[in-house]
Structures are given as C-alpha cells and as structure tokens.
Amino acid sequence: MKRDERLWQVSQGYRAPRKRGRVGQPRCLITEEQLQFLLSFNFTVQQIADILCVSRRTVTQRLRQHNITIRGRYSNMTDAELDERVIDLVQGNDELGPDAVRARLFGEGIIVQRRRVRQSLLRTNPAGAALRAMSHRMHRRTYRVAGPNSLWHLDGNHKLIRWRIVIHGGIDGFSRMIVFLQASNNNRSSTVMEQFVQAVDQFGVPSRVRCDHGGENNAVCLFMDVFRGTARGSALRGRSTHNQRIERLWRDVWNGLSNVYHSLFTLLEQDGILDINSETHLWALHYVYMPRIDQDLQRFVNQWNHHGLRTTRYMSPYRMFVRGCLRLQSQNLTGVQGLFGADEGPADEQPAEQAVRPPVPTFNWPERVAVPANTFAVEPGRLQELQHRVDPLAGSRDRMGVDLLQEVLSFLLS
Known part of the structure; x- marks a missing residue:
C-alpha cells in the first residue's frame, strides 16, 4: 500500500483500539475472532495489517499468540487427489483457468497454492490451457463508484x-x-x-x-x-x-x-x-x-x-x-x-x-421479455411419487442428467 493511501486510511478508516498499560506504548487490541474473520476471506498478513492500521509485525505476533498458522491452512492433498478434484470441478469446460478453479476450491474450504492448481490444469487438460493462452484479454472502460453498496x-x-x-x-x-x-x-x-x-x-x-x-x-x-x-x-x-x-x-x-x-x-x-x-x-x-x-x-x-x-x-x-x-x-x-x-x-x-x-x-415500463407459463400440471400424489423416484441432483456427472430426464419423461408419459 502506498504512503498516501496509508495516511488516508488512518484518518478515515477503522483502527484497532489501544489499551494503555503501566509502562510502554499502548497495546493494540486485536481479537482472535477478528483474525479468524479476516483470514476466512483469505486476506494476507500485510493486508490484515493495513486494514487494522497496525504493523505487519503486530499481526504476526497476534497470530502467534492465538496459535494461528498461515501455512497450516493449505491443503496437504496429493497431486493425484488434486487432479481428481479439478477434473470434477472443471467438467470439460476449457474456459475455466487456474484462478477460477482455485476460487472454486476455496469456496469448498480447500486452500491450494496457485502454482499447484496451474500445474494440475496442465496435467489434466493441456489443450484447454493452450486455448486460454491464445485468447485475447478483454479491455474495459474505466469504472468508479464511491464504496460498497453504493450501486x-x-x-x-x-x-x-x-x-x-x-x-x-x-x-x-x-x-x-x-x-x-x-x-x-x-x-x-x-x-x-x-x-x-x-x-x-x-x-x-x-x-x-x-x-x-x-x-x-x-x-x-x-x-x-x-x-x-x-x-x-x-x-x-x-x-x-x-x-x-x-x-x-x-x-x-x-x-x-x-x-x-x-x-x-x-x-x-x-x-x-x-x-x-x-x-x-x-x-x-x-x-x-x-x-x-x-x-x-x-x-x-x-x-x-x-x-x-x-x-x-x-x-x-x-x-x-x-x-x-x-x-x-x-x-x-x-x-x-x-x-x-x-x-x-x-x-x-x-x-x-x-x-x-x-x-x-x-x-x-412494460415487461419486455415474457416467459410463457408452463400449462402442464402433475397431480400432487404423482409428483410425490416422482420426487421419491428421481432426485434431480443425483446420477453420474458424466451423464449430465440425461438419464434422469429420460426417466422423468418415461414416468410422465406412462
């Protein structure tokens, strides 16, 4: 963070409260809950220090005090296990790159280094990696808004x-x-x-x-x-x-x-x-x-x-x-x-x-795009029987629900 940004945040943003003791400088009050909350969003130590307006050393000391380790948060899954999980997440979609896959893993509570995810994609889908490398980056107009929830x-x-x-x-x-x-x-x-x-x-x-x-x-x-x-x-x-x-x-x-x-x-x-x-x-x-x-x-x-x-x-x-x-x-x-x-x-x-x-x-303003309502109806008893027989989220991912669709059609038309 640049010096002028730090000065602006100190005057306008959140600052960790301080508690005076008998001797020495006032102690910064940083709770374990605050650290766990910020780490849950994958903030780095330096970013946490910037948010709380304290030094990096202070954050490191508080992490050590509360027995919180950064490296211990990374998954120790093997490359084979990671490849299997990546294949399951990507499902043949060549447009998903390392950052997107890593974010999906993080959303499931699996924290993996970007390097390992990139290597996994190269192993499991080298053609997709080559396709993304040849794609053109999209240029966007400059956009600015005051803050969160402003628009x-x-x-x-x-x-x-x-x-x-x-x-x-x-x-x-x-x-x-x-x-x-x-x-x-x-x-x-x-x-x-x-x-x-x-x-x-x-x-x-x-x-x-x-x-x-x-x-x-x-x-x-x-x-x-x-x-x-x-x-x-x-x-x-x-x-x-x-x-x-x-x-x-x-x-x-x-x-x-x-x-x-x-x-x-x-x-x-x-x-x-x-x-x-x-x-x-x-x-x-x-x-x-x-x-x-x-x-x-x-x-x-x-x-x-x-x-x-x-x-x-x-x-x-x-x-x-x-x-x-x-x-x-x-x-x-x-x-x-x-x-x-x-x-x-x-x-x-x-x-x-x-x-x-x-x-x-x-x-x-009229509704410009109207979607016709479905006129087909299933009797409550038949619907309950169908729900018992067919779970829409079940089945093999390779079949992509086609077998379930055929089963539902067979049930409805019988």
Missing part, C-alpha cells in the same frame, strides 16, 4: 430463454461481488424482488440500483424509491449496454456454465430426446435441470467472489467488499452506514446524475 447492478440473462429459463443476477459495483444469481422459469417482477430481498438480508440495502427498462425490475425500483427517496436517483434505469458491471459478469457466466447447458439442451433437441413444443417435455426439463443450474450458479458465485481480480492486485470481491466497509465506515456513505447499525431510511445525499431528468412513473 448495485441488476439484470436478467436470456441465453437459455429458448427453454424458458432466465438467470437473474445482481452485482455490487464497487467490489464486483455477486449479491444474487439464480435461475427461474419466469421473468416476473416478484421473482426478481424475492431474490433482491434475500441479497439485502445478507449484504444490506444499497444506496442505488442500476437496471434496464424491463418490467421485471419494477418492484425493486419501487422499493428503492420508497426506501431511499425518489429525488436522488435511487433507481437508475437505462439501456443494458450501459450496465457495465453486470454485462461483464454475463460473459463469465456464459464461459463458466451457461454454454455447457446451451450445448447440452441443443444436443438433446437434435437427438430427439427433447421437444420444446411439448409442455410435458419442458416441465421434465425444468424438474431435472433447474436444481442443477442453481447448484452450478451457487458454485460459480463462490468461485467468483473468492477469485483474485487482476486490476485490484488480485484482491477477491469478498475482500474488496470487507476492506471497503472497514475503510469507509466513518464516511457518510448511505450503503455502508446501514451495515454498522446506523438508522436506515431516505438518504440525504446529492442526487445522482440521472436524477435531474423528469421522473418517470415506476410502472410505466
């Missing part, structure tokens, strides 16, 4: 809409931390609102949200206008191409998992196993693959939020969010203050740039 970006992804599946997501603009990511069989406003509320319960209420003009965002925008105020631009609506953070995320979601399901469903149609014009077939597809997609999305969220970002000196989104909250807790930032017990409500801030435009009634 959330919301959007829906329609890559799988042919099969009536929509993925809704939200990302914190400051840290790039995914706050929610979930697949649905509809594009209703109530669905997006439900996911947004779950994210708010976990991460707090953002100061502002940015989304497009789709009607699926109406409930969230209404909530933000009521909770934060209407004259400050609490809900910024515009074209999806201007929603930079979430649009970049969709590219990684496609590379990470959507492309696999898109190719699989297309192949199922070509082989005559799936008929998208049949409500029964679509019901069976959702029964088997919606839980699988959601499970993979949660794995992706863990991977994304734990992976190091090149432009932030390989700080993960989780670490960026935590460090930003601690650094800015004394600032009058609406999105941060609520995390530290400040009274929530309409924010007294300068209006956002778009707030100077004439206000548009929230519900004037």
Whole structure:
C-alpha cells in the first residue's frame, strides 16, 4: 500500500483500539475472532495489517499468540487427489483457468497454492490451457463508484430463454461481488424482488440500483424509491449496454456454465430426446435441470467472489467488499452506514446524475421479455411419487442428467 493511501486510511478508516498499560506504548487490541474473520476471506498478513492500521509485525505476533498458522491452512492433498478434484470441478469446460478453479476450491474450504492448481490444469487438460493462452484479454472502460453498496447492478440473462429459463443476477459495483444469481422459469417482477430481498438480508440495502427498462425490475425500483427517496436517483434505469458491471459478469457466466447447458439442451433437441413444443417435455426439463443450474450458479458465485481480480492486485470481491466497509465506515456513505447499525431510511445525499431528468412513473415500463407459463400440471400424489423416484441432483456427472430426464419423461408419459 502506498504512503498516501496509508495516511488516508488512518484518518478515515477503522483502527484497532489501544489499551494503555503501566509502562510502554499502548497495546493494540486485536481479537482472535477478528483474525479468524479476516483470514476466512483469505486476506494476507500485510493486508490484515493495513486494514487494522497496525504493523505487519503486530499481526504476526497476534497470530502467534492465538496459535494461528498461515501455512497450516493449505491443503496437504496429493497431486493425484488434486487432479481428481479439478477434473470434477472443471467438467470439460476449457474456459475455466487456474484462478477460477482455485476460487472454486476455496469456496469448498480447500486452500491450494496457485502454482499447484496451474500445474494440475496442465496435467489434466493441456489443450484447454493452450486455448486460454491464445485468447485475447478483454479491455474495459474505466469504472468508479464511491464504496460498497453504493450501486448495485441488476439484470436478467436470456441465453437459455429458448427453454424458458432466465438467470437473474445482481452485482455490487464497487467490489464486483455477486449479491444474487439464480435461475427461474419466469421473468416476473416478484421473482426478481424475492431474490433482491434475500441479497439485502445478507449484504444490506444499497444506496442505488442500476437496471434496464424491463418490467421485471419494477418492484425493486419501487422499493428503492420508497426506501431511499425518489429525488436522488435511487433507481437508475437505462439501456443494458450501459450496465457495465453486470454485462461483464454475463460473459463469465456464459464461459463458466451457461454454454455447457446451451450445448447440452441443443444436443438433446437434435437427438430427439427433447421437444420444446411439448409442455410435458419442458416441465421434465425444468424438474431435472433447474436444481442443477442453481447448484452450478451457487458454485460459480463462490468461485467468483473468492477469485483474485487482476486490476485490484488480485484482491477477491469478498475482500474488496470487507476492506471497503472497514475503510469507509466513518464516511457518510448511505450503503455502508446501514451495515454498522446506523438508522436506515431516505438518504440525504446529492442526487445522482440521472436524477435531474423528469421522473418517470415506476410502472410505466412494460415487461419486455415474457416467459410463457408452463400449462402442464402433475397431480400432487404423482409428483410425490416422482420426487421419491428421481432426485434431480443425483446420477453420474458424466451423464449430465440425461438419464434422469429420460426417466422423468418415461414416468410422465406412462
């Protein structure tokens, strides 16, 4: 950390309290819980020292005092065991690189050195490593936001809409931390609102949200206008191409998992196993693959939020969010203050740039992408029997659920 950054944090951010003794300098009070919390996000010793505004030596002494070892946190699994786990995580997806795989392992509680993960990928999939080496790095526009929870970006992804599946997501603009990511069989406003509320319960209420003009965002925008105020631009609506953070995320979601399901469903149609014009077939597809997609999305969220970002000196989104909250807790930032017990409500801030435009009634925006509801229904008794016979998350990974889909179709059509 540069000297001017250190001076700014000392004056504005969190500082470890000190306790005076009879002699010598006051002692820094750093608890074991604080150290374990910061280490759980994979902060380095130097980063912990910067956050607490103490020296690296002080952190090292406190770690030793509480019998906490850094090296002991690394997994001692053999190369063969690591290769087997990497193959299981990658599942033939050549787009996943060392940082993504390492983040997925960390999300499962397995901490492995980057060097070992890179070597494992070379051993298990050398062709994929060569493909990634030849790919071009994407150049992005400069993006800046005040702090954590200052601006959330919301959007829906329609890559799988042919099969009536929509993925809704939200990302914190400051840290790039995914706050929610979930697949649905509809594009209703109530669905997006439900996911947004779950994210708010976990991460707090953002100061502002940015989304497009789709009607699926109406409930969230209404909530933000009521909770934060209407004259400050609490809900910024515009074209999806201007929603930079979430649009970049969709590219990684496609590379990470959507492309696999898109190719699989297309192949199922070509082989005559799936008929998208049949409500029964679509019901069976959702029964088997919606839980699988959601499970993979949660794995992706863990991977994304734990992976190091090149432009932030390989700080993960989780670490960026935590460090930003601690650094800015004394600032009058609406999105941060609520995390530290400040009274929530309409924010007294300068209006956002778009707030100077004439206000548009929230519900004037139509739902641009409508997903037809499935008209096929299963009797409760038959559904219970099916749930007893077929677990959507069971089966061999090599089969990718195709055998389960065929079993469900056979049951429904019998």
